[in-house]
Amino acid sequence: MRRFILFIPLVIFIGIGIFLWRGLQLDPTELPSALLNKPLPQFQLSSLYDEGIELTEADLKGEAALVNVWATWCPSCKQEHAQLNRIKAEGYKVIGINYKDDRQKAKIWLEKYLDPYASNIFDVEGSLGLDLGVYGAPETYVIDAAGIIRYKHVGVVDEKVWQKLKGIIDNLKVAKQTES
């Protein structure tokens, strides 16, 4: 019994060690989205392509899709652009939110690097971005057919991230099919 007591500090040390070691593995820049499993915020903003067209959250519903927050001033957005084009080529829907950007510059960018977006919301004030809790482009959300946010990824979407997002979208599509 007495011997056993001598080991208590060691046990406590190992316990704290494991706890802190796990803490070191966490990425503190990855914040959980406050909007997870909540519907997209309401908005009414013009389309990037045509000032005359008003888009609202209703326009994004209908199919599980990626919603990508991007801007021409954001270097990482350029980095992930080719991946977005590939995602489109695979037959998945990508919706763009052009965040605090210049309409003309954005259009030129899409001509130059191809346009993976099914539609593009022009959020020049960043008001939709604010409601979505965007804190730095690029950010990518997965929404389901009802427009509910199911996942949020902050940072560049590369092939590895895409495989994860794809799994989520595929699951949503299957769930939708079994429902109907």
Add this chain to the structure above:
Amino acid sequence: MRVLIASLLLIFPLLSSAAIDTYEFEDEATRERFRQLTFELRCPKCQNQNLQDSNSPIASDLRNEVYRMLREGNGNDEIIDFMVARYGDFVLYRPPVNQMTYLLWYGPFGLLIIGLIVMWLISGKRKRKDRDEENLEQRLSDEESQRLKDILDDGNNK
């Protein structure tokens, strides 16, 4: 030339102050509330800075938002709820008490209580030991006590 330099010098301070957001408040109390809110709300992009300190674009947006909401007459709680609804508990430098943060809030008190229990156990053990030593004499028979006394006296006399 001198006039030109003088006028440039006069303009310079104006230019530099233009880069800093300036907010105007109706009264001192609102200014103080703005100061306190931007002090307690954390910038989501820059991790260890509050809205007041951070230069990042998002922090400046959120400062504007706090200012706008103050002007519209929102209470502190409404402004904080607005931020939490969008950015989560992360934006609070003072985390709320909930299931996730019980350990954070009450952990130190738990450790204190454990410490007190350990202290109490150790001192209890010591007291028992002292008492045992006192009792030793009473447990001796008369004869043994006499002998013990003799031995001790013997020692003292030498």
